[in-house]
């Protein structure tokens with residue numbers, strides 16, 4: 148199965164901003180984690196619409212998936228409204244088929260594992276170019292509201308977003324009638340030793356330089 152992962156927003160378009168977080172950073176972080184999980188399962192191939200903080204036009208995102216003949220398209224977003232709205236929802240272009248199963252599984256998992264309010268899977272026939280113009284089944288996940296303090300506390304650290312990436316993986320497996328692989332659902336911790344430093348701030352600077360030199364995502368919380 149070839150899955151196109153689309154981290155919402157990026158570059159000149161930060162998306163929603165709330166509680167000191169930018170949607171474009173969270174979506175990229177979850178997307179890169181989901182990519183690594185899917186690639187650790189040999190039944191999947193992955194296509195990314197972006198892997199860094201750059202602007203990609205919505206139609207271009209759909210074209211990437213179409214050109215690569217992807218079997219499924221998942222666009223990762225976080226919701227925002229007035230600071231009072233909360234919960235998880237999935238937008239599904241058709242409201243039927245694989246997208247519906249992935250979406251329903253996803254909201255069920257977030258309700259069961261995180262206690263997030265289930266806003267349901269919504270069929271959206273025309274409004275969103277990114278899922279309208281893709282030929283394969285396509286969904287947008289809105290895991291929670293970035294501008295709701297009680298919602299976003301579930302995913303405001305890199306470790307929590309690792310869990311969120313795994314929820315996406317489990318839901319995608321369900322859509323294709325596959326069992327998730329156990330090893331792919333367990334977090335992996337890697338240690339990188341960059342040197343010994345007298346000051347903590349020097350160590351974190353050195354770590355950031357190292358991560359960026361590898362082109363890896365750097366989350367300041369670590």
Ligand SMILES: [Zn+2]
Pocket residue numbers: 155156162163170224225
């Ligand atoms: Zn968004």
